[in-house]
Amino acid sequence: MTDRRTQLADNLARVEERISAACAAAGRERDEVTLIVVTKTYPASDVRILAELGVRHVAENRDQDAAPKAAECSDLPLTWHFVGQLQTNKVRSVVNYAGLVHSVDRNRLVTALSAAAVKAGRAEQELGCLIQVALDAESGGRGERGGVAPDGVLELADVIAKAEGLRPAGLMTVAPLVGPYAGRPRAAFDRLMEIATDLRGAHPTANMVSAGMSADLEDAVAAGATHVRVGSAVLGVRPRLG
Numbered sequence: 166m167t168d169r170r171t172q173l174a175d176n177l178a179r180v181e182e183r184i185s186a187a188c189a190a191a192g193r194e195r196d197e198v199t200l201i202v203v204t205k206t207y208p209a210s211d212v213r214i215l216a217e218l219g220v221r222h223v224a225e226n227r228d229q230d231a232a233p234k235a236a237e238c239s240d241l242p243l244t245w246h247f248v249g250q251l252q253t254n255k256v257r258s259v260v261n262y263a264g265l266v267h268s269v270d271r272n273r274l275v276t277a278l279s280a281a282a283v284k285a286g287r288a289e290q291e292l293g294c295l296i297q298v299a300l301d302a303e304s305g306g307r308g309e310r311g312g313v314a315p316d317g318v319l320e321l322a323d324v325i326a327k328a329e330g331l332r333p334a335g336l337m338t339v340a341p342l343v344g345p346y347a348g349r350p351r352a353a354f355d356r357l358m359e360i361a362t363d364l365r366g367a368h369p370t371a372n373m374v375s376a377g378m379s380a381d382l383e384d385a386v387a388a389g390a391t392h393v394r395v396g397s398a399v400l401g402v403r404p405r406l407g
């Protein structure tokens with residue numbers, strides 16, 4: 166346990182250095198970027214250590230794993246972010262612990278999240294919804310790993326804004342592995358920032374830009390991301406894909 170704590174503290178310090186350096190290089194203040202640690206596949210005991218080390222934002226991508234972990238850690242001052250593809254039959258569980266969902270990508274999911282949020286009594290504390298953008302999706306389409314094509318963002322944001330219990334909070338993307346942006350994370354994140362500017366024009370408070378992971382957080386910070394989602398660089402390489 167103590168070893169794990171040292172390991173996590175060292176990793177966290179290294180990631181913190183990378184974010185600070187990226188901010189400095191981009192002429193941005195360090196507090197313009199929020200670190201979200203992606204704790205998927207790692208136990209609640211790690212989440213507890215991270216909280217003791219000062220982490221305040223954690224993310225998960227599967228409700229089956231996240232729900233019990235969040236329950237075990239409900240005494241900690243953490244905001245839980247849901248970043249995985251989300252089935253409508255899981256939303257009733259997700260709204261119980263998540264402060265923000267980063268993977269909103271279709272009307273049906275908005276309808277389900279809204280109904281669940283209202284039922285969970287979240288009319289006051291609205292669930293923040295980030296629209297996941299699939300930069301490699303065809304016009305009018307969706308990405309293979311979720312996400313709406315760029316030209317569907319504004320319409321979906323309007324649907325979220327009208328939905329009870331929800332608020333449009335911003336955009337999320339994962340740098341595409343295929344298509345014109347493959348291997349060009351900086352170009353992908355620059356494109357995301359353009360879409361984010363359009364979104365803010367229509368919904369000024371939807372100002373979160375969630376981009377960048379362990380491998381490409383510098384590109385995301387340089388482009389203007391407000392939130393980076395870092396997993397393996399803090400917790401170690403995951404034993405399985407997730």
Ligand SMILES: *Cc1c(COP(=O)(O)O)cnc(C)c1O
Pocket residue numbers: 203205226248249339377378379380394395396397398407
């Ligand atoms: C796993 C995951 C991350 C973190 O990825 P790392 O490469 O481990 O930093 C970020 N975003 C999403 C959506 C993820 O599923």
